[in-house]
Amino acid sequence: MREKEEKKKRVDAASEELERRSKYLSSLIERTKIKAESDQEEATKEPRKRKEKEKVKEEDRRGEAVGGEADEGEKEFMKKVRVRAADMAAALQRRAFRCAREVFDTMPKLESKRLALALKKEFDTTYGPAWHCIVGTSFGSYVTHSLGGFLYFSIDKVYILLFRTAVEPLAH
Structure with a gap:
């Protein structure tokens, strides 16, 4: 009892x-x-000039090449991206969008696992371990994430959940 x-x-x-x-x-x-x-x-x-200055400063700070306008393909792609929920810095979000676009461009049709693996590897390599990625057209989730490490977005009808969890050393 x-x-x-x-x-x-x-x-x-x-x-x-x-x-x-x-x-x-x-x-x-x-x-x-x-x-x-x-x-x-x-x-x-905001005036356009101020936006351009901020964009250049942000790109300089991230160490990326400062270029002119985005090409038409990138503009079209960005119109399809919709942030559903985020607890992530804008620079990291843009990196996720860019990585997703690069992988999408190499696929004739959606390969969810391949896209998820590419995003996970990119973020593990760049920002440290314990990134997780779920990609699909229909899924449910309930996750716990590290502060500043959560992004849920869609591209057309494909939904992408990218999040980071804390890594704790094993106690022996």
Whole structure:
């Protein structure tokens, strides 16, 4: 009898923790949507010259080549990208979009595993271990991620979830 009570307490505690995390993620998604909307409004008000200066500064800071306008293919591709939820720096988001585009361009038809592997390897190599990627046209997920390491976006009808988890050394 006592074992059943203890088991019920553990299940209740786990349920409460799940509910708490769910509320946190919902609030995080809501804040991301509100921030994206305000950023979009602000972007339409900003003068073009200021945008160009900021773009050049950002590219310089990241160490990328500073070039002219994006080609038509890239512009078309970026129109298809929709950020659904994010807790990730804009520079990392752009890197994910760019990597996804490069892989998409090499595939005649969608290969979800190949795209997920390419994104994971790119981010593991560049930003350290423990990145995970899920790609598909229909999936559900519930994940815990490291702060600043979550991006959920779509390209046409393909949804991509990229997130980082904490890596802790094994205790021997």
